[in-house]
Amino acid sequence: MALVPNHDAARSALGYLHQVDWALVEMLENGPDRPDQMMMLEQFDDVSWQDDAGPTDLLQVKHHVGKRGNLGDKSVDVWKSIKVWLDDGGSRAVDGPTLRLVTTASCPPGSAMEALRIGSVREERRALELLDRSAAEAESEETEPARALWLEQPKDIRAGLVSRLSVLDGSIPIDQIGSRLRRSLWWVGLSEANLDLFVDQLRAWWHGLAVDLLLKRRPPVVAHEVRSRAGVLRDGYNLSSLPTSVARPSKDETAAIVDQHANHIFVRQLGWINVPTNLLERAIIDFWRTVEQTTVWVANHLVDLMELQEYRENLADQWDHSWDAMLRKLPPDATDAEKEDAGYDLWSQMRDRAGTYLRSNFQEPFFRNGILYELANLEDPAESHGWHPEFDSMLRQLTLERTK
Structure with a gap:
């Protein structure tokens, strides 16, 4: 029926x-x-x-x-x-x-x-x-x-x-x-294309605020709160910043996203250094938000591909220096556990490092971390980055397994 x-x-x-x-x-x-x-x-x-x-x-x-x-x-x-x-x-x-x-x-x-x-x-x-x-x-x-x-x-x-x-x-x-x-x-002074995205952002924020109002989880809203929020969002469109339009997903959405990315190479790499499940899920969400947010920026001409590539290269250079420093500290006879710990320390260091932002006033950690996971998501060991001291050989083995 x-x-x-x-x-x-x-x-x-x-x-x-x-x-x-x-x-x-x-x-x-x-x-x-x-x-x-x-x-x-x-x-x-x-x-x-x-x-x-x-x-x-x-x-x-x-x-x-x-x-x-x-x-x-x-x-x-x-x-x-x-x-x-x-x-x-x-x-x-x-x-x-x-x-x-x-x-x-x-x-x-x-x-x-x-x-x-x-x-x-x-x-x-x-x-x-x-x-x-x-x-x-x-x-x-x-x-x-x-x-x-x-x-x-x-x-x-x-x-x-x-x-x-x-x-x-x-x-x-x-x-x-x-x-x-x-x-x-009209007073925010944005181009027509950017104004559409701006309105979508403000509307999404208002919908979240409305839920809190309806659930009596917050006091009544005053006009200056809306103007203030609009001002903050508008500042994301200047040359030193960028708007964040991709929010964290809901619990149900998170489960679906994690499931979709479970076999990505960067996820396997994080598994090689024993990243806990809860932090692994956060990493996947950072990667997902970065891909989605980049798509929105490029589609709305807020950032160009050259700027993004230069940013990736700067992070890759930092990673190379940190990688060399990690290898120098490892003893020649390091155990598997010591290698995993060294890789985990490198991941933590890269994840938590301040600075090197895409724009000086855009300092969202999820985007920086997401770019790192993009660098670790390449199949070719010569192009990819990793955390485990032997990630390149492990990546070659993974590639062989996938082609069988």
């Missing part, structure tokens, strides 16, 4: 992602005007601004796929939003916070929501009359609880909610959020 895609689940997932992304748009565009306020997700509303006294601005964020929907007086989105606000004493109060409905749907001409649309002449009295009429006359079972709750409220509560409610209809869908963010981030 064929599986039927769960379109409702997909729409819900897109809605949640859109809510998180819209919060970033809100932070970038309105945050500078709210220096003393903070933002939270799913605390007082989908998105909320607050100060030390409590919420100041509550946002209901609605996303539709395909047909954009509408905000007619009988709209489910309208009445669900109203119920959310009426269910909370703070947002229901006459002097409560500002209320905003942000949606990809559209306000039909003559509707209550059109009368409250941002950018149009407000007609609060007409909006109240239309909502009262719809609450009394509509027959939808889905909106009945919200409409009944509306009619239970005194007129000053209903009028107060209308007076604080603004509607932003026709908002961009999730697949256009990237364009909106690029416009909001």
Whole structure:
């Protein structure tokens, strides 16, 4: 029996992602005007601004796929939003916070929501009359609880909610959020190609921060945090630095990556010097991140192949000097255990050595280590580097075994 895609689940997932992304748009565009306020997700509303006294601005964020929907007086989105606000004493109060409905749907001409649309002449009295009429006359079972709750409220509560409610209809869908963010981030002064990568980085950081907000693992976020993070990311695009866009993988991703690289030559070489399993996994991840990060840089013209080759050659020269020093310290009759220990010490020394960075302000250890593992991942002993004092003969034997 064929599986039927769960379109409702997909729409819900897109809605949640859109809510998180819209919060970033809100932070970038309105945050500078709210220096003393903070933002939270799913605390007082989908998105909320607050100060030390409590919420100041509550946002209901609605996303539709395909047909954009509408905000007619009988709209489910309208009445669900109203119920959310009426269910909370703070947002229901006459002097409560500002209320905003942000949606990809559209306000039909003559509707209550059109009368409250941002950018149009407000007609609060007409909006109240239309909502009262719809609450009394509509027959939808889905909106009945919200409409009944509306009619239970005194007129000053209903009028107060209308007076604080603004509607932003026709908002961009999730697949256009990237364009909106690029416009909001024009001030970083990057080229069009680099701006795309920059937005992806900032968006990924924001998604991680949103998880912490939703899990209540951190306090509400303030605008200067976002600006500060954007500044740090932007600095990665100057001539003395580079952006880090490939993050450490998750636990499940790590297991798959380690499995895929288990037979790489550099992994076998690390096995010859008895590197512990946990450090071996870190080495594989450093190698993987380096390959992925280099691909991103080259594709975005942030670094050229000549610069990378010169960097590899500089590290290879350092390795050659350290290799010679290790051999000089080994006694002629060194045991297998002494040779393994010497190779392990060389690996530790090369891994932990400071300096020799690709760019002066790009000092990510994973990249330097990853290049070392690239140098140790060549099959030809004449070109490869290694840690074990007899790695060249061991590598020739490994090559013979692989060709059989």
